[in-house]
Amino acid sequence: MEQQPSSSRKGKRKAQGRDLKSYFSPFGSSSTNPSTHGSEVGNAIIEEEEVVETHLEDTNTIGQQAGSNENDQGTITEFNPDYIISDPRLRIPIEQFSPNIRDEIRRAFMERGPTQPSSHVFPRGEDKRRFRKEWFEKYNWLEYSLVNGKAYCFCCYLFRRVGVDDDKFGYEAFTKEGFRQWKNAYLALPKHVGGPNSAHNRSRAAFDDFDNQRASVKEKIVVHTKEAEKKYEIRVDTSLAIVSYIALQGEPFRGHDESETSLNKGNFLEFLDWYKLRNEDVRQAFDPRDSFSNFDVNKLARLTDIYLDDFCFDDRKRIRDQLQTFIIHVRRVEAFRACYDLASLAMKMVELKRHEIFPLVYRLIELALLLPVATASVERAFSAMKIIKTELRNKMSDGWLNDLMVVYIEREIFKGIDLESIKKAFQKKKDRNMQLPKSPRRN
Structure with missing residues (x-):
């Protein structure tokens, strides 16, 4: 040459x-x-x-x-590590790579991750505004070019649909030309994310699917079919075992109140809950989420109308789009399959930093977790007193009644207490006629 x-x-x-x-x-x-x-x-x-x-x-x-390495059409046909350029301004457009090596290029970029120079001193523009490093935490797809001082979208670069998303908002700004209108960033960045069917969220979904190869359609059909059969067998075996035990004892199966917030859901459900806490396979088999099938966007969005002090007018306008995007995301990410209630979902969101990507959804979860404590504690105390202090037990002392009520009301905590620690505390409370055997030493 x-x-x-x-x-x-x-x-x-x-x-x-x-x-x-x-x-x-x-x-x-x-x-x-x-x-x-x-x-x-x-x-x-x-x-x-x-x-x-x-x-x-x-x-x-x-x-x-x-x-x-190009063919006659100008397409790059061979992989070269030099093509994996950190600065988004200098990258070769993804569509210039041959489909045969495009996945290899994407995988190399994903291993490197988005370019987020947090320690860089970002210059001010003519309007005295500048890029803020806090945006990297709020938008983990955001990139910054040190060459031209503009922002780009990592997911859209890798997985945008060329020719389909060209007219979508932010396509040119966040993939080709770069974005530098910092004064309007608080509007432009959320608008680029858009609703659940936006060009960015489609690219983000493709990014997550590519990162989690188990999310492919073929893999899902095979694995989920085998898992469904295994879980079905576990549900049948567990139910039969509990039913047999209760029937042999001549005890009733149903409870007066079998709702999730009930203190006594009946023998069958209480036994089942006890079993699920001690057997992971049983807990997953009886998981009521079913890929969040009960996730109702409209009902959840109406909660924002109740908590007017916690959600402004703009939040209430955006909550439906964020909820729809969130449910699509959690159904694709394998890590969320282990979540079995709101508390575990909240902890998993913080662990994966999804509370920064879906702040409104996380705020709703926080309120939902606080609501039972704020409104039902007193009602539970009186309900527990009616169950514990019956006509046949009305002469118990206040101390014994208080202890029983604490155990009954905070039963979920009590169930998780190691019985070994209670046994040791009982033994040390005063001198006993006989000592417990020493626990074997662990190597």
Whole structure:
């Protein structure tokens, strides 16, 4: 391949320098007698221009290497690690890679992750606004280019549908040209995310599916069919075992109140709950989520109308889109399958930092977790007193009644207490006629 004349390269470098100077011009001084501070800024600009020119020269070199691997249609057909460029401004568009190596390119980019230079001192623009590093935590797909000082979308770069999403909001700004209107970022970033069927969320779903290969349709059909058969057998065996035991004891099966908040749901459900806490396979088999099939967006969104102090007007407008996007996301991510109640869902969201991506949904979960404590504690106390202090037990002391009520009301906590620790506490409370055997030492 012929090398370009040095004069041609210098001409291009000057043209690039003029474009970059127009971008860095707000940092300079228009005065004919610049101050020392102005000269320092000028030197900093020159150094930054040299860095940018170096980046662009490297890109030209990579482009020449890519040309040697292109076919007649200009598509890159061979993988080269040099194509995995950190700066989003300098990357080769994903559609220029052949479909045969595109997945390999995506996997390499995903292993590297989005470019988020949090320690960088972001420059101010003409309107005195600048990029905020806090946005990296709120939008984990967000990238920042040190070459041109603009923001890009990592998911849309890797998985956007070329020719389909070209007219969608933020397509050009977050994939090709870059976004730098920091004054309007608080509106533009959420709008780029959009609703559950937005171009960004489709790209994000494709990103999650690619990251979790088990989410493919073929894998789901085979695995879920086998899992369904196994869980069905566990449910049948467990139910028969509980029914046999209760029937042999001549005890009733049903309870007066079998709801989730009931203190006494009846022998069958109480036995089943006890068993689920001690057997992971049984707990998963009786998991009522069924891929969040009971997730009702409209009912959940109406909760925001009750908590007016916690959700502003804009929050109530956006909550439905965020809920729909959230349910699509949790159904795809394998880690959420282990969640069996709101508390475990909240903890998993924090662990995966999804509470930053879906802040309104997380706020709803927080309120739902606080609601039983705030409204039902007193009612539970009186209900427990009626069950514990009956006509045949009305002479018990206040201390014994208080202890029984604490155990009954906080039964979920009590069920999780290790009986071994209670046994040791009982033994040490006073001198006993006989001592418990020592526990075997663990190696």
